[in-house]
Amino acid sequence: MYTKKSTLELFHQNLGTADSLLQCNLAQSLDRFAKVEPHIHAFIHENNREERIMNEIDDLSMRYLGQDQPPLFGIPVAIKDLIHIKGLPTYAGSNLPAAALTGQEGSFVKRLREMGVWVTGKTVTEEFAYAGPIPTRNPHNWNHTAGGSSAGSAAAVAAGICPVAIGTQTLRSVTAPASFCGIVGFKPSYARIPMDGIILLSPSFDTLGLFTQDMASMECISAHLIPGWKRFRSDRKPVLGIPNGVYMTLMFDEIRNAFQDQIRKLEGQGFTIRTVDMPWSDELIYGDDLLKFVQGEMAREHEILFEQHKGCYGPAVRDAILAGQMIEEIELDGYRKGQISLRNDLLEIQQREGIDLWVSPAQGGTAPLSGGRTGWAGMTAIWTYAGLPTMSIPSATVNDMPLGFQCIGSYGRDEELIYWSKQLSEVLNSYQLTL
Structure with a gap:
C-alpha cells in the first residue's frame, strides 16, 4: 500500500541549500499526505493546513538565510494532539471545546523548533489518551488498528508522511503503535523529557515518546532532542x-x-x-492496580474540567474518572x-x-x-x-x-x-x- 522511506534518507537528501532541502521535504510530505491520509486518518483535520505549513517554511527560510542550519533543519514532524502547538487548537481526542484545553507550547516543542523542524500536523489520539474510538488505520492493512493513543503519530511515520513523530505513553501508547505499524518507538526514562505544555493523563506514568522508521534515525534525533544526552559506545554485546x-x-x-x-x-x-x-x-x-493508579490520577487531573464539561466526556473516560474519584489519596x-x-x-x-x-x-x-x-x-x-x-x-x-x-x-x-x-x-x- 505504501513505500517506506527511511528518516536518514530524508535527512540527507538534497543537502545543497536550505531552500532545496525545505522544498524537497515539503513536496514529499505533502505528496504522501495527499495519497495516504484519506485512507489511514492519522491527522486531526486542519483548516488551511497547507497555508499554515507554507508560513512555517517561509519563516524557517528567512530565519536561517545565510546562517548555519540547525541539526534537524527542514524535517517535518507530526505531533500528538495532547501537546500544545502555537497556532493550533488542542482537542485531545475529546468533544470538549478547544478553548477549554488549548495551552502554551512547552519546552520540548520549543526544543523541536530550535532544531529547525516544521510541524506537518497534529495526530489522532484516543480521548485524553485513555480510551475511545479512533479513525486511524494501520498503513500495512487498512482493516487493522494502528494502536492506542499515539496511533496517529505511528501511522504517519509508517506511511512515510513524516520521518519523525511525537507521542506519549502512559501504559502502552508508544510501544503498541510502533509494534503494530512496523516502526521504531522509543519511550525515554520517566521525567527525562519535561512534560510541560502537555495535557496529562497520569503524571506518575506519562512520558513523551518518539517514532522513526529505523534505529539509526532514532539514535540521531534522540541525541538532538533529549536533554543531557551523552554518547555511549561499547565493544561488547549486551547481556x-x-x-x-x-x-x-x-x-x-x-x-x-x-x-x-x-x-x-x-x-x-x-x-x-x-x-x-x-x-x-x-x-x-495480571491485576488492576496499575489501572486504578492511572484512574485515580486522571480523576485529579480532570477535576475542574470534569465538573464544567461532564456531558462532553465519552462513556469510557467518564466511567474511569468516576472510578478514580473513589480511590483514596493514601492508596495513590x-x-x-x-x-x-x-x-x-x-x-x-x-x-x-x-x-x-x-x-x-x-x-x-x-x-x-x-x-x-x-x-x-x-x-x-x-x-x-x-x-x-x-x-x-x-x-x-x-x-x-x-x-x-x-x-x-x-x-x-x-x-x-x-x-x-x-x-x-x-x-x-x-x-x-x-x-
Missing part, C-alpha cells in the same frame, strides 16, 4: 534478561514462537540470555512509593545478574482488526510503572502484520538502551522472521 513468571504468558502462541526463534537467533550470534525471577508479584502484572501514595521501590529492585537485579537489557515481545499480538481493542498493556505497563526506558524495534512479521521486539534499559541510561537496541536490530533484521 539480555527475560522475566520469569506470568509476564511471559501474556501473549498468543504465534507471538511466543516468534520470540523464541528470535532468542535462538541472538544466542547463535553470541548474545548471553538469562531468565530471571522478577521483583514484582504476578498479581501486579502507596502506588507512587511502589514505583521507586520497583525501580530500585530492578536495578539491583540487573547489577547482580549482569543484565544490560530486559527483552520481550513488544505486544502480546499483532494489530487487531479496527473497531476493537487497540493493544495490550501486559508487556509494557510494568516497565512504564517503573519509569524505565523502552524501545520497540521492528523485527518480525506474523500473520502478515508487523511485530516489534521490546528492549528495556536501566533508568536514566537511555543512551545505552539506544546503542544496544540498534545492535539487536541489526541482528534481528538480518533475517527478518516471517510466520
